[in-house]
Amino acid sequence: MLLSATILSASPAWAQNNDVDARLDRLEALVSGLIERMDAKDQASASDVATAEQARQAISETRALAERTSAVEGKIAEQAAVTQKEDANGFNVGKTRVTYGGYVKLDVITERTSGGQVPSNSIARDFLIPGAIPVGGEASGFDTDFSARQTRFFLKTETDVGDDHKIGSHIELDFMVTDGGNERVSNSFAPRVRQAYITFDNWLFGQTWSTFQDVSALPEAMDFIGPTPGTVFDRQPMIRYTNGGLQIALEQPETTITTPTGARIVAGDDSLPDMVVRYNHTGDFGHLTAAAIGRVLRVNEDDFGLINDSSIGYGISLSGKLNIGERDDFRFMATAGEGLGRYIGLNIVNDAAVRADGSLSPIATYSGFAAYRHFWTEKWRSTISGSYFKADNPVLLTTGLVTDESWNVFGNLVYSPVAPLDIGIEYMYAKRQTEDGASGNLQKIQMSAKYKF
Structure with a gap:
């Protein structure tokens, strides 16, 4: 519950940020802070800790996916630029x-x-x-x-x-x-x-x-x-x-x-x-x-x-x-x-x-x-x-x-x-x-x- 509430409270600020990397960095920092606080408290349940670790893993996978997507988009943009240049003086x-x-x-x-x-x-x-x-x-x-x-x-x-x-x-x-x-x-x-x-x-x-x-x-x-x-x-x-x-x-x-x-x-x-x-x-x-x-x-x-x-x-x-x-x-x-x-x-x-x-x-x-x-x-x-x-x-x-x-x-x-x-x-x-x-x-x-x- 503590993890869910923290993520939900952070989501409005996350949605307002258009930079994917910046949003992922911020979310990862929040999850890391949660894990540290839960480790410091004896009452933190094992399930909460496991859920936090899963969230951090999901963030890492999302970051990798974003990097691959960015590379693909870069190649598409580069090819589009070449095509546009060719089309500018040819047919x-x-x-x-x-x-x-x-x-x-x-x-x-x-x-x-x-x-x-x-x-x-x-x-x-x-x-x-x-x-x-x-x-x-x-x-x-x-x-x-x-x-x-x-x-x-x-x-x-x-x-x-x-x-x-x-x-x-x-x-x-x-x-x-x-x-x-x-x-x-x-x-x-x-x-x-x-x-x-x-x-x-x-x-x-x-x-x-x-x-x-x-x-x-x-x-x-x-x-x-x-x-x-x-x-x-x-x-x-x-x-x-x-x-x-x-x-x-x-x-x-x-x-x-x-x-x-x-x-x-x-x-x-x-x-x-x-x-x-x-x-x-x-x-x-x-x-x-x-x-x-x-x-x-x-x-x-x-x-x-x-x-x-x-x-x-x-x-x-x-x-x-x-x-x-x-x-x-x-x-x-x-x-x-x-x-x-x-x-x-x-x-x-x-x-x-x-x-x-x-x-x-x-x-x-x-x-x-x-x-x-x-x-x-x-x-x-x-x-x-x-x-x-x-x-x-x-x-x-x-x-x-x-x-x-x-x-x-x-x-x-x-x-x-x-x-x-x-x-x-x-x-x-x-x-x-x-x-x-x-x-x-x-x-x-x-x-x-x-x-x-």
């Missing part, structure tokens, strides 16, 4: 899951060139193209352009085909380097295919970043690319096989040639694909990548008269991203080879030059970049970067008008008031010099706002 069509993403970006660019004027509406005013920096002319003033052309959108699919197979696709569009409206009225630009590929288990079929390029090593930049003179940069159709860190790919061949007048020829006579072998090593430190490429450069006399030859191109590239401290990182790339012209810095020089007898002389190139990113706070960060390109042109075959070297440096400050939004400002200085000694530089201030979704 199902039969057995196919469709997801989407991308970003909207506004760029405001003010730039000046020392060696000549870059024409209005030229893509060379949208982002750095090292081979297009004017040389030998009169300096321009500072020209300002607003652009939203870098905005991009992608769709991904994954279809449940059973039998432990995985099949998916990726389609990505943006509006860079395409024809369209003008700055006077519409600023309308046609969309273009950036990436379009199929994945099936370990295989990829379609257009994406060249396996020779380590995209994840590129530093954060307001410019479309950033360390352009020193980086491998190419998207093209391919067939790629991946097994762990190893990748092997057969990719689109295309030979670019410099004629004795300095003109560029895109032969289109290639018959064998470019072959790339790459290995990625990842860990808590970041990642390291080594890639090698082999190419057959080819041009046929049925298109260009006396020019009829093929030659071997090859190269290696080492790159990576190294974590420094909790959030900072260091990124780098170093590339060297012969006949790599179209892969480096947006085709700064060509793959080969034409000898007097019509044979091809592959052009050697050396390039690289380094970049350091530092987080000042959770919302503020900066990147500084420098890159360099050097070509070993056979000047007697190419004339002195081709690019000998190019380099750039840039630094930026980025503010992210909320995770999906970046607002930044960047200063860049770039220079190009030709084999005859003519040079020109570019100075650019760029402000950007980007919303990722």
Whole structure:
């Protein structure tokens, strides 16, 4: 009776407390106090003591049940959160899951060139193209352009085909380097295919970043690319096989040639694909990548008269991203080879030059970049970067008008008031010099706002 009365008297206060653990702690304390008082009194019956012990055991079992229930509820809530996140940017069509993403970006660019004027509406005013920096002319003033052309959108699919197979696709569009409206009225630009590929288990079929390029090593930049003179940069159709860190790919061949007048020829006579072998090593430190490429450069006399030859191109590239401290990182790339012209810095020089007898002389190139990113706070960060390109042109075959070297440096400050939004400002200085000694530089201030979704 004493036990029943005590529990009943405590029940109103217990019911008013919404925290299960707190209520169990309080009830357990009450029962323990009862047992102590009954032990101290000779008149306490054995049945009362037994009942109190049973109550304490029931409380212990209830607590264990509450803990298991809480764990289950936590897992359900976690799964619901994941499902909600997936549903936020995707939907199902039969057995196919469709997801989407991308970003909207506004760029405001003010730039000046020392060696000549870059024409209005030229893509060379949208982002750095090292081979297009004017040389030998009169300096321009500072020209300002607003652009939203870098905005991009992608769709991904994954279809449940059973039998432990995985099949998916990726389609990505943006509006860079395409024809369209003008700055006077519409600023309308046609969309273009950036990436379009199929994945099936370990295989990829379609257009994406060249396996020779380590995209994840590129530093954060307001410019479309950033360390352009020193980086491998190419998207093209391919067939790629991946097994762990190893990748092997057969990719689109295309030979670019410099004629004795300095003109560029895109032969289109290639018959064998470019072959790339790459290995990625990842860990808590970041990642390291080594890639090698082999190419057959080819041009046929049925298109260009006396020019009829093929030659071997090859190269290696080492790159990576190294974590420094909790959030900072260091990124780098170093590339060297012969006949790599179209892969480096947006085709700064060509793959080969034409000898007097019509044979091809592959052009050697050396390039690289380094970049350091530092987080000042959770919302503020900066990147500084420098890159360099050097070509070993056979000047007697190419004339002195081709690019000998190019380099750039840039630094930026980025503010992210909320995770999906970046607002930044960047200063860049770039220079190009030709084999005859003519040079020109570019100075650019760029402000950007980007919303990722």
